[in-house]
Amino acid sequence: MRAIIIGIGQCGTKIADIFSLVDFEALAINTSRGDLEYLKHIPPDRRILIGESIVGGKGVNANPVLGREAMKRDLPMVMKKISSLVGFEDVDIFFLTFGFGGGTGAGGTPVLAEALKEEYPDSLVVAIGALPLKEEGIRPTINAAITIDKLSKIVDSIIAIDNNKLKESNEDISQAYERINYAIVERIASLLALIDVPGEQTLDASDLKFVLRAMGSFATVGYAKADATKIKSLSRLIIRSFENEGLYLDVNIESALYGLVAIHGPPEALKANEIFEALNELTQRIRGKQIFRGFYPDPREREVEVVTLLSGIYESKSIEEIVITAKKYAQEFLKAKEEGESKKKKLLSGLPDFDDIYP
Ligand code: GDP
The missing domain is CATH 3.30.1330.20 (Tubulin/FtsZ, C-terminal domain)
Incomplete structure (x- = not known):
């Protein structure tokens, strides 16, 4: 059973870094040079900076439109790196790790997932994404809802991790994230560790893929x-x-x-x-x-x-809440925009041009 872990964005690369610590083949992709340098276990030649021509290595500031663009522009380079890691041996599953609420991960993951599906049709592509905390506000919720929609049309499965469910109430956020990241890796790794191992009744890679x-x-x-x-x-x-x-x-x-x-x-x-x-x-x-x-x-x-x-x-309260909140907000936002536009049009209509006043 061969799995390759690809982390995208800050959250995703931190999770991939822990997978690397426990001996998985892992790659890190980010728009932020600083965040890539901060990783501890993924070797430097497996860290890929994307979007440098757009954001100069400074990250996309939680903007998924920039994250998507960065991945699109540098996709040939990313796919080349992946192909050199893959070599001639088949990959059963690519796991893409990322945060649903940010920019590089939310924008870039669907672009990469689509390219992987095309290039490696026999491998599975499974998304492992962290859902935003409620207190992060509306933008991460919108990023998450739209990314869920996009990924659901591309990947084989989405393993969503609800940060709200895992964070303890009095816990500091960065501590909570670190603990959650270790917990995610531990669970997935203990599952993968039992695949293809001889047992009284054995699960093999084809069962997991099924x-x-x-x-x-x-x-x-x-x-x-x-x-x-x-x-x-x-x-x-x-x-x-x-x-x-x-x-x-x-x-x-x-x-x-x-x-x-x-x-x-x-x-x-x-x-x-x-x-x-x-x-x-x-x-x-x-x-x-x-x-x-x-x-x-x-x-x-x-x-x-x-x-x-x-x-x-198909039924998850965590996901439904995000999608319903994002939809409601989007409807209200678009309505406000439309009403504002029509008010502005009405206010400005009937104004002459300069030439009419200054003949
Ligand atoms: P990006 O680098 O632009 O993709 O943005 P991030 O990776 O920082 O994604 C931000 C989202 O991911 C936020 O909504 C956070 O809730 C979540 N997040 C950020 N860092 C972590 C982390 O280390 N662990 C977990 N579980 N979630 C995280």
Whole structure:
């Protein structure tokens, strides 16, 4: 299973940098030279500055129109870098990491996703994006809504991470982001680490690709972990990983088409009857009724870890709120603009030209 992580913009490159720390192949793309220099783990030759001719390496200041333009102008250079990293070995999935609310990531990610789909038709392109905090105001919400719309027509799945759900109320923002970024990487990495690994029942790359090839709908990763000696009910632990506190996005899990569950832990704790009980219940609960499963008994382990992926999700409160707020604002904004224009026209109509007054 080969995954390549491409971070776009500040949020995206910070997340990609952590993937690089845990040995994933990762690239960083940004319009800000300073932000690229700040990364710690992605080697310098895998950091790509775009849009220099437009913003001179200073970033796009959360303007997605500039972010899009920067990616478009330098796309040949970006694709060349990607192609030299890819080499002759197939890539199963490109994960694009970014923040939905900014400029470089929000504007540039759809442009890059489209180019990757065209250049690598057999690989999946999956977006992993952080949704803006409510207190950031209206612009990030609009950027997010429009980017969701664009990506949903291009990528295979969108794994959206709701910062609102993950940030603790008294936490400093930069600390919260750092913690959230590590959590995102940890979950995705623990899922990918179990793909193609021999187990009692093994999940392979084609299972994961099947689950993520979901027409640009949403996906989310759940998680639950417990000390093997303290587990009263394994089936409850599995179900918990699917339920809201285990997920990074507010979703109606019943609307999911596919699920994937990977369970890893000491052999004596992985009781088959409890696993089947939980998986049967979950299969009945999701709309698509298809759950892929992998069990990995590991005598060295003391904890049971459950990683779940739900995909083909069409109902999410986190997403609906963003889209509805953005739409409402856009309608009001466009109405205000139209009314202002017509007032201005009315006010200025009937004025003569200079020549009429000064013959
Ligand atoms: P860009 O560089 O122009 O793409 O802008 P950013 O990457 O800074 O994106 C800004 C959005 O991403 C904001 O709406 C933030 O909510 C979110 N964001 C910024 N940095 C981080 C981060 O490190 N982690 C997470 N989870 N979200 C972030």
